[in-house]
Amino acid sequence: MNDYALEIKNLKVIFPNEAGIVRAVEGVNLNLQKGECVALVGESGCGKSVTSLASMNLLTSPPAIVRAEDIRLCGESILGLPDKKMQAIRGKRISMIFQDALSSLNPVMTVGKQIDEIFKRHSKIKRSEARRKSIELLKLVGVPDAETRYKAFPHELSGGMRQRVLIAMAFACEPEVIIADEPTTALDVTIQAQVLEVLKNMCRMKSTALLLITHDLSVVANMADRVYVMYSGKIVEAAETYPLFTNPLHPYTKGLMASVAGIDDEAGSTFVQIPDTLPNPMRKPQGCYFNPRCKYATEKCKEAMPPLKTLDNGRQIRCWLCAENSN
Amino acid sequence: MNKFYVLKRILYTLFIFAVVVTLCFLIPRLGVEDPCSRYYPAQGNMTDEQFEYIKELTRQQYGLDGSVWSQFIRYIGELFSGNLGTSYQSGNPKVLDLIADRLPWTLTLSITNLLISLVIGVIIGTYCASKRGRWQDKTLLNASTITTAVPAFFIALLLSFYFGFQWEIFPAYTDQNLVSSFGWNWESISAVAYNAALPVISMVIGGIISYAQSTRDSVIAVSNENFIITARAKGVSNSAVLYKHTLRNALLPIVTNVGMSISGLIGGSVVIEQIFNWNGIGTLFLEANNTNDYPLMMGIMIFTSAFALVANLVTDLCYSLLDPRVSLGGRR
Numbered sequence: 001m002n003d004y005a006l007e008i009k010n011l012k013v014i015f016p017n018e019a020g021i022v023r024a025v026e027g028v029n030l031n032l033q034k035g036e037c038v039a040l041v042g043e044s045g046c047g048k049s050v051t052s053l054a055s056m057n058l059l060t061s062p063p064a065i066v067r068a069e070d071i072r073l074c075g076e077s078i079l080g081l082p083d084k085k086m087q088a089i090r091g092k093r094i095s096m097i098f099q100d101a102l103s104s105l106n107p108v109m110t111v112g113k114q115i116d117e118i119f120k121r122h123s124k125i126k127r128s129e130a131r132r133k134s135i136e137l138l139k140l141v142g143v144p145d146a147e148t149r150y151k152a153f154p155h156e157l158s159g160g161m162r163q164r165v166l167i168a169m170a171f172a173c174e175p176e177v178i179i180a181d182e183p184t185t186a187l188d189v190t191i192q193a194q195v196l197e198v199l200k201n202m203c204r205m206k207s208t209a210l211l212l213i214t215h216d217l218s219v220v221a222n223m224a225d226r227v228y229v230m231y232s233g234k235i236v237e238a239a240e241t242y243p244l245f246t247n248p249l250h251p252y253t254k255g256l257m258a259s260v261a262g263i264d265d266e267a268g269s270t271f272v273q274i275p276d277t278l279p280n281p282m283r284k285p286q287g288c289y290f291n292p293r294c295k296y297a298t299e300k301c302k303e304a305m306p307p308l309k310t311l312d313n314g315r316q317i318r319c320w321l322c323a324e325n326s327n
Numbered sequence: 328m329n330k331f332y333v334l335k336r337i338l339y340t341l342f343i344f345a346v347v348v349t350l351c352f353l354i355p356r357l358g359v360e361d362p363c364s365r366y367y368p369a370q371g372n373m374t375d376e377q378f379e380y381i382k383e384l385t386r387q388q389y390g391l392d393g394s395v396w397s398q399f400i401r402y403i404g405e406l407f408s409g410n411l412g413t414s415y416q417s418g419n420p421k422v423l424d425l426i427a428d429r430l431p432w433t434l435t436l437s438i439t440n441l442l443i444s445l446v447i448g449v450i451i452g453t454y455c456a457s458k459r460g461r462w463q464d465k466t467l468l469n470a471s472t473i474t475t476a477v478p479a480f481f482i483a484l485l486l487s488f489y490f491g492f493q494w495e496i497f498p499a500y501t502d503q504n505l506v507s508s509f510g511w512n513w514e515s516i517s518a519v520a521y522n523a524a525l526p527v528i529s530m531v532i533g534g535i536i537s538y539a540q541s542t543r544d545s546v547i548a549v550s551n552e553n554f555i556i557t558a559r560a561k562g563v564s565n566s567a568v569l570y571k572h573t574l575r576n577a578l579l580p581i582v583t584n585v586g587m588s589i590s591g592l593i594g595g596s597v598v599i600e601q602i603f604n605w606n607g608i609g610t611l612f613l614e615a616n617n618t619n620d621y622p623l624m625m626g627i628m629i630f631t632s633a634f635a636l637v638a639n640l641v642t643d644l645c646y647s648l649l650d651p652r653v654s655l656g657g658r659r
Contacts, residue, residue, distance in 0.1 A: 053556075056560060058556060058559055058560060083565065084564075087562045087563070087564055087565075088562060089562070090559070090560055090561065090562035091560065091561035091562030091563075092562060095560060095561070096557075096560040098553060098556070098557060098560075100553060103552060103553040103554060104553040104554050104556070104557045105554055105557065106554045106557075106558065106572050106575075106576070107554070107576065107650075107651070107652055108575055108576055108579075108649070108650060108651060108652075109571075109572075109575075117558075117561060117563060117571075118561050118562070121561065121562050121563055121564075121567075122562060153651040153652070155651070155652050166557070169557075169561065
């Protein structure tokens, strides 16, 4: 039962405002086994980041209202923990890597100080010891000349270095779970590959469970053991990476896969696009949220939201059509 | 620090100073009245020629003979040797001595004002930022609308009327023996505080609210930054997030504000000083103005602007110590 490093049960997040209620996350179930890398993919605005922030209790409420059946970290419930207790867990047992490394680092503090801060907060060690460990960490994530970089300010580092610093910070206390929220979107492709490599190696070395939030399918293929596909606040498909890429079931996942440029694509061939955009979170369509954009949509799809159905091979899917086909 | 940037900044400051000196010299001379007229003796039974001669002697005595250009050259020469000239006041005191006598009184008012405004303003601003959108925050917004619209001298007049004349809680006019009887003892100092109460309060009201408003805006802007979430995700406690991450960044623009206030420390309270008859530079300047005392007017203007320029220069150079991103002219 307690095999999961992180288990999110029926998470709901809403943001009420004057114009109405934004249902950002609608009953997401998600789990990570120890040492596993799980990707959460979806378009911008589908609720991926909100899910991650909510599970770390980092959403400010008001305005956010967070409800869940349970959120468990290695079997212990961390849902609704008081601020003080949650602070002791954050950074130590579950930590986070953010996407825009420049704005995610304090501009007036040296990166060394910012890493030290975690040691100071979570383990009672001397300043000199914290410094030694920080430099060691920087070396570990592949920052060259770590002693000098330790004293650098964020703006003095390159984008890739800054992202490595964020990774170093996340791994500082060797947490059980790391949530990486689009860790490579702000980087160019070569640096992206290096940073992913660092992330992958670190996870393997420390056997950390990684929840990778991204919209970049190449990153998913490269990193993840399992994938959750999210659409408009709901999980629409969950599967292991290989079967998902070779045989996507949900029309939305199919659309995502088709929209990726392949190496075998003929020159001049056009991308297949998913028409239209995400529904307005305040006025989601009746029935399946994807139906206005789905070319297979039937009358049934316009009437009722399909349940998330678990297939015999363990795959999960939220679609009337696929559920019928597989039976 | 980049030496070239510092040098450039200093040269620029000197250039501005030269412009200021020229303007300070020219502006009083645009007046139509002959500044010496009040010092000429009555013509009596002198012939016009004799009277002209007497007038010329008088002008020489006051340094107003010859063309404006030659006066300017003379003035600049004196300025280089650190001499701001002699006042036309009886006894012909040195301008610099007059300023030195009055300066501590003005600084007493303005520094007290700055410190109180800054400290209380930052505290209130930070508090209101944490109560964003609630009644405390809204009160601050309304108060700042009012104090921006109502000038300090109006507040001063109200205070003077009610607290000074109606209820007689504080003196509406500064006690004129305050200066002559001053000594470094408790009695004198408390007398100064008592007399300074109304002028300081009238400046401090606007000051506190303006610092509170800018602190509040700045704190809110910074707390929406990504690095604040990073800090919270590291498990940093709320108070450490506030002091080490939010305030450290939010107070950067406040330092600029303080720098600008410092440049106004001498010249900023002319009207308030006049209302409460406070024995400072502002009152001295008005006296000089009313008696066409050119050297004194120029002296005060030049001294005030030199102070402002130096204050700005120092603020600029200090800023790089606080914000590492400002690398003085950009090394890259």
